[in-house]
Amino acid sequence: MKFLDQAPRFLFFTGKGGVGKTSIACATAIQLADAGRQVLLVSTDPASNVGQVFGTAIGNRITAIAAVSNLAALEIDPQAAAQAYRDRIVGPVRGMLPETVVAGIEEQLSGACTTEIAAFDEFTALLTDSALTSDYDHIVFDTAPTGHTIRLLQLPGAWSGFLETGKGDASCLGPLAGLEKQRAQYKAAVEALADTQRTRLMLVARAQQATLREVAHTHKELASIGLSQQYLIVNGILPDSEAENDPLAAAIHEREQAALNAVPAVLQQLPCDYVPLKPFNLVGLPALRQLLSATPAQAQASIDPAVELDEPGLPELIDGIAKNGHGLVMLMGKGGVGKTTLAAAIAVELARRGLLVHLTTSDPAAHLSETLNGTIGSLNVSRIDPHTETERYRQHILETKGAKLDAQGRALLEEDLRSPCTEEIAVFQAFSQVIREAGKKFVVMDTAPTGHTLLLLDATGAYHREINRQMGSSGLHYTTPLMRLQDPELTKVLIVTLAETTPVLEAANLQADLNRAGIKPWAWIINNSIAATSVTSPLLRQRAMNELREINAVANQHARRYAVVPLLRHEPVGVERLLALTGENSRHSES
Template sequence: MKFLELPPRFFFFTGKGGVGKTSLSCATAMHLAGQGKQVLLVSTDPASNVGQVFGQAIGNTITRIHGVPGLSALEIDPQQAAQQYRERIVGPVRGTLPDDIVNGIEEQLSGACTTEIAAFDEFTALLTDSVLTADYDHIIFDTAPTGHTIRLLQLPGAWSDFLEAGKGDISCLGPLAGLDKQRAQYKAAVQALADARRTRLVLVARAQQATLREVARTHAELAGVGLSQQYLVINGVLPPEEAAHDPLAAAICAHERAALDAIPEVLKALPRDRVALKPFNLVGLDALRQLLVTTASQAPSTHAVPVALDAPSLSELVDDIAEDGRGLVMLMGKGGVGKTTLAAAIAVELAHRGLPVHLTTSDPAAHLTETLSGALDNLTVSRIDPHIETERYRQHVLATKGAQLDAQGRALLDEDLRSPCTEEIAVFQAFSHIIREAGKKFVVMDTAPTGHTLLLLDATGAYHREIARQMAGTGLHYITPMMQLQDPRQTKVLIVTLAETTPVLEAANLQADLRRAGIEPWAWIINNSIAAATPNSPLLRQRACHELREIDAVATRHARRYAVVPLLKEEPVGVDRLLELTARPSLITERA
């Protein structure tokens, strides 16, 4: 593998969700440890699953990996990091300042922005020559999906500029003196990221046109922040010999070949590796050891794979949604599971039935317009663009609060609104507006990958608590966005997953997080099921057999209502194909 040649100290694996960053980073860490190196594997993903891959608990402390001498791992827990960060700021003033001021500081530090700053604090410490990392020859970062990673890597420059200008206030950053102590650490982190002798960035993609376009954008954005030492890994490529007697495998191979033939120009010059699709789930040490080596195909499993599933179509799931005539339908889950496609399919089916529908996304990397590739009566499409929403919010505040200020006061307000945390407020406001719109029509929302969505829900919860505090004792009726999300008559949350071990575990963890917030998921959708597509390819049949246990786990342990959508020969792009998707057989049931 080219990306493993002359390995530098720091590796970054990044790319769109679901392309296999975690599997590749774990396999790379094992490979380097197997050469006698001391290796630290770090996950910066808010929805980390490194512990699930290795089959042991890891968490927010450096932990030795059983069975792999020389390898340790760390999962940066954003919530735990945020709590420690808040305590560093509030602890010294507790008992010194009045309680109401201390409580105010704690409330101001309860938002998602503080969570991201805290995780970033831990991240930068690992990029510098600290006591914590001095004993490691290699540090490998399994980063979050693309949009989150870009923001994380841009933060060093953003915070540097922010601190240099002396901007911000306690609601965003806490006491500036505390952050100012981190100035040298941030500068060293930026230098490490930009040094090609120390840092190698591995762009992970699948042989799919949309994924390769996303990687091309990531390449340009990362080069723009100084990460020029980039390698490209095309992961999960179906071996051509599998296409011999299977129309599904032949179609997959043809699509992958066409995608690679049309690879974006900016990616052609990058050193490139190709990793074959394996017939097994990449969980456990034995599976990971086989990922980066070429092995002969295993004999096909003798377990039966269902030839056909006698089950309702996805449109029957839409039947229950359509009965209410309006409401918010939110699709949530890990990146790469197909939320965008399924959100578009559900929205198109509802609109095709004559119902007014607003299809929107909060995912920075979503491609709704490309998926739709056309227009339809009763359907409007939008996107919550963080940059646009932030600028709109800034202009609104300047036009209202700023109208009463003198020139100096307006300039100070303008500086304050350039805080990185202004985006959090702006995106939350746009999200709240869309929730209100669901009282009149259907709003189908394709959400960002799990970690981003949970941060947005954190902001929603913080707003709810503040409104409840202000309204306590007034006797006035009020409804917050969080109350609407918790009302099953107004909101249906669909958790999207794949029939694989790690995605199902992550979906179950997401469901637990939602339930802690008082939100009960309405249904699960298992997308791109090979078992439901009844393949003939030996490799695909093996993967189909592995799926059956996961589908059963969803049916019997996790979901009250669920659907299985088969892997398709043709990519469901365009209104006509999306309508076909909702009419295809799928498996749906409801437990008592």
């Protein structure tokens, strides 16, 4: 593997949930340790399963892996780190400030930004404290800090006073209020990340066009802040041999090769490794030692019976959605799970039934027009441009709140408005215009705001709260956008995931986030399931068996209702194929 050639001291693996970065990080650590190097494996993934992979309890302490000489591991718990971080910031003001103010600070520190920064706070010593890590030749990190986190840590130093005086807006800067005393250590950590002699960053992807586009965005974001030593790892590629006698396997192989032939230009310049798909779960040392091996793994599923899956499909969910004749349907989930396709399929099927439908997206890579590739009566399609909406929102804030600030305050406000939360809030405001239509027609929304953004809007902003304050005693009827989202009669949130461990855990975290915002997801959709198909490929049959545990977890632990959508032989592009995806014969389909 190219990424292991002359490996530097720090190796970071980053990528979306479900692409296999934990497995590759673990396999890398084992390979380096087997070569006689002293290795520390560190996970900062909220859904970390490193302990499960090695079959031993690890936790937030350096633990020797007994079965692998020279290897130790550490699992940083981002949620625990975030809670300790919140306590450190909120503790001194509790009892001194009104409870409503304290609650607002806690809410501002409740989202993903705080978790990311708190996790960085935990492992920054591993990058800068030589005494702490002097025993190790390599430190392998499962989950690198995002470009967003690093940019925040590079911001000017006067955050605390800026936020305390109320000059900031609802954004990601709240979590930075407690960092002043550690700026030197953070600066050293960021320098270590940018040092190509010490650090190498691996971008882990799957052979899917949408995933590769997201990785290209990550590459540019990290390169722009100095993290230029990057390698691309494309994981889970179906071997040629599996495509010989199985039509579905052949179609998957063809799609993957097409994606690899169309790799974004910015990624083509990177050193690249390809890791073939394995038939087994990547748990335990024998499996991990095979992951990066050049020797093909033999599937053991040929002697097993085919999976007979009898689970609810998309048609049943659409029947429930259509009953009211109108409403807001929001599809949420991590990148690469198929939200755009499913949003288009649901919208097309509702329109086929003669219902008025507005399908809208804010995803720059959604390409809804390509997915639809046609028109159908009573369906209207729109796209909200995040860049345009964000610039409009920034200008509004600068012209109102910024007009009263001095030069330093205005500069800090401009930094505040560069955060990703600013974009989500701006896009949500644009979505709010569309949401009003849901009282008379169906509005199907692809790429909805996260639960964290909704909480910021409600708890720090002020639109929902200000309306409450102004209207609460007037006796007049009013409805805010958040209230519409919290109304189960009007809004149905569909969480989209895959039948794999990490995507299901991430979807469960998203559901908890939404619940805190008072929004109860209506259903889950498990997309691209092999278990819901008929396959003869031994490797795919084994993968189908592996999916059953995750489907069972969704059905029995997470979802009030759910649907399983099969992995299809052909991409569901065009109205006809989208209708086939949602029709009564859609399950077990190979169309």
